[in-house]
Amino acid sequence: MKKKITVSIIAMLFSLLTIVGGASAQTVTYKPSLVHKNGAMAYEHMKYLAYEIGSRVAGSVNERKAEEYIESQFGRIGFNTTVQDFSYTRSGKTTESSNVIAYKPGKSNKQIIVGAHYDSVSLGRGVDDNASGVGILLEVAEVLKNIPTPYSIVFIAFGAEETGLRGSDYYAKHMTQKEIENTIGMINMDSLAVGDNMYVYGSPGEAGFIRDQAIExxxxxxxxxxxNPGINPEYPAGTTGDWSDHAPFERLGIPYGYLEATNWEIGDLDGYDQTVKHGGVWHTRNDTLEFIESEYPGRIQEHLSTFSTLLTDLLKFMDKTSTSK
Incomplete structure (x- = not known):
């Protein structure tokens, strides 16, 4: 009897560790039904990153916790996952960070990269910027896990975006020429939760096929x-600036797509003022669930559901055959 009790206690402890995370990595489980409602699983991932972990400054303990959480979630979904460590020096200080990479084979060996950064600034909780993007990344990866896709997909959660696109820049610089030629495009997601309007951008001209197919x-x-309506001539209609993780790939000649929520029709007409009511929420103390859900009831849920639907269909049906690169 004593032996059975001991075994039961061990099993119970193991079950608890599976829920709250072990010493080296967190393994959080969710109801499988969440993945059948667009945006619901993304919301849970977003909330976990922002509240169970908190702000995730590059190189901090919390950024490492976020990396472990994302790696464990890719593993729970069933992906083989790689953690790409990197470091950079800024003002004489060396900071260590990492990218978390999961690969989904498709019908073609040609691949598309889908990414979102998981670090944040110290103010607020980093809900909008960018737990929201990582939430969609993880949800769509789970939705598509067993669905044949036209292209293979490389899902990447980038570290240290807020300190100069460090993770995406490192990844792009270490791509071989063969990998570059094999990559048909890169889709970036950054700050999806709070902006007044939802947008999709893309490369100029024919290279903007990701944006064009998303619009369809x-x-x-x-x-x-x-x-982007193109009101500001510095940012032609349909495009955006080089301030997020799509930029290092664009410099390699890889076409990009970019999902974001903001407002291009206010302020300096450059997309930095996200809302009419409160201006920018990213990089402020207001980047929390309490503030966003109080000031904009239902907006987060609408945005996550919409972006999840759009990205899922885009990856399921993407067709580059009518474009050139």
């Missing part, structure tokens, strides 16, 4: 997503 999905599904 938007029309078909009647999603509330637009693109």
């Amino acid at each position: 999905i938007v029309k078909k599904k009647k999603l509330n997503v637009g693109t």
Whole structure:
């Protein structure tokens, strides 16, 4: 009897560790039904990163906790995952960070990179910037796990974006020429939760096929997503600036797509003022669930659901055959 009790206690402790995380990595489980409601699983990932972990400054203990959480979630979903460590020196201080990479084989060996950064600034909780993007990254990876896709997909959670796109820059610089030629595009997600409007951007001209195909999905599904209207001549219609993780790939000649929520029709017309009511929320103390859900009830849920639907369909049906690179 004593032996059975001991075994039961050990099993119970193991079960608890599976829920709250072990010493080296966190393994959090969720109800499988969440993945059947667009945006629901993304919300849970976003909330965990922002509240169970908190702000995730590059090189901090919390950024490492976020890396472990993301790696464990890719593992729970069923992906083989690689952690790409890197370091950089800034003002004489060396900081260590990492990228978390999961690979999904597709019908073609040609691949598309889908990424979002998981670090944040110290102010607020980093809900919008960018737990929201990582939430969609993980949700869509789970939705598509057993669905054949036209191209293979490289899901990447980038570290240290806030200190100069360090993770995406490191990854891009270490791609071989063969990998670059094999990559049809890169889709970036950054700050999806709070902006007044939902947008998809892309490379100029024919290289903007990701944006163009996303807009076709938007029309078909009647999603509330637009693109940069081009009011500011520095940022032509349909494109955006080079301030996020798509930029290092664009410099390699890889076409990009970019999902974001902001407002291009206020302030300096450059997308930095996200809302009419409160201006920018990213990089402020207001980047919390309490503030966003109080000031904009239902907005987070609408945005996560919409972006999840759009990205899922885009990756399921993407067709580059009519474009050139």
